[in-house]
Amino acid sequence: MLAVFGHTNPDTDAISSALVYAHLLTRLGVPAQAYRLGDLNFETAFVLRELRMEAPPMLPALAAGTPVALVDHNESGQSAPNIAELTVTRVVDHHKLGDLTTSQPPFLRFEPVGCTGTILLKLHREAGLDVEALDAKLMLSAILSDTLHFRSPTTTQDDRDAVAFLAPVAGVTDVEAYALAMFAAKSDLGDTPAAQLLKMDYKVFPFGEPAQQWGVGVIETTNPAYVFGRKEELLRAMDEARAEDGLNGVLLSVVDILNETNRTFVLSATEEKVLREAFGVEATDGVADLGNRISRKKQIVPTLERYFAPEA
Ligand SMILES: [Mn+2]
Structure with missing residues (x-):
């Protein structure tokens, strides 16, 4: 079988x-x-x-x-x-x-x-x-x-x-x-623990050579206000994931399905630097506005791959 x-x-x-x-x-x-x-x-x-x-x-x-x-x-x-x-x-x-x-x-x-x-x-x-x-x-x-x-x-x-x-x-x-x-x-998240929310739609990617490991999570929702209401908990869960899984960085994008926008939680100076240099966006109060980049597969991961790629 x-x-x-x-x-x-x-x-x-x-x-x-x-x-x-x-x-x-x-x-x-x-x-x-x-x-x-x-x-x-x-x-x-x-x-x-x-x-x-x-x-x-x-x-x-x-x-x-x-x-x-x-x-x-x-x-x-x-x-x-x-x-x-x-x-x-x-x-x-x-x-x-x-x-x-x-x-x-x-x-x-x-x-x-x-x-x-x-x-x-x-x-x-x-x-x-x-x-x-x-x-x-x-x-x-x-x-x-x-x-x-x-x-x-x-x-x-x-x-x-x-x-x-x-x-x-x-x-x-x-x-x-x-x-x-x-x-x-999908958006009716109730009292789901923050660690579970983070990992609900979450993938770890190797970037660059030697490879860095980055966790890239997405929460697609019709109710972004709910997710932002849990920002501090989610940032703590991201910090724990980074430590436990030995990651170089963790990103969590909140995708507003109906308005087609992406606001991404920024954990530390490491992520802040990568977002600035790879996407040209600044973080304010731990959040970076990634505009209409709502696809991890087509818009987030390829940009990070290019950013981390060794110079030819
Ligand atoms: Mn698929």
Whole structure:
């Protein structure tokens, strides 16, 4: 049985794509089981409740050599703890290529689109398979989540076409209303501990040579005032993460989904200097205004990569 999973601190695409790809592979004669690498965020929990579906189980410890398929990620730092010992046979992803290496030739499908779900719809078509309603709603939800319903600059025409195709199959008549319900669920953070808020949508990236390790978190919300009300707690959680995980820096961006703005918490002089030199922005009271740079994948990480890259 092939184990299929998305990245740690899973988002709706990481969970949906594991479920959909495992089902697709099984239909194609490759028995597969979806797993997750962490707790569901509130948006993903809402989507699965809507579908009356169970979350995939947590990935158990896998013996060296176990065949696995990765979706929605490929960097070892965002994967199973012993990914280097596992046999990666397939990857379906829409992120930059990281440090993945394999011992056997794998199936790889990467496309620069807004969501893994968009690629999975293509895989259905290419296999000549119809799309079942549950899978359609999972892929639809993932695309709306990753592209913030086309607000993100990562959005491509393929994502728009996929949503137009999937919505009727999923039985969603008002796509914007459904997207807003997802974003509201994601923003209803209640009394979630600050350390958990920080890590909800959080990835660690190596930058430069020798590599520095940076934690880059994002809180996408329709209620930024709530997040700013917890600024001091979040800065403490960032400081703890930096110490515990041995990081060189930690950034946490608060993305206002509806107004398409990014204000980023600035932990210390280290982050302040990087934001000034890489993005040309100044911090005031521990917050830097990154304007409309709302995509970590397309606007934050590439700029940091260029900034930390060794001089040619
Ligand atoms: Mn994704």
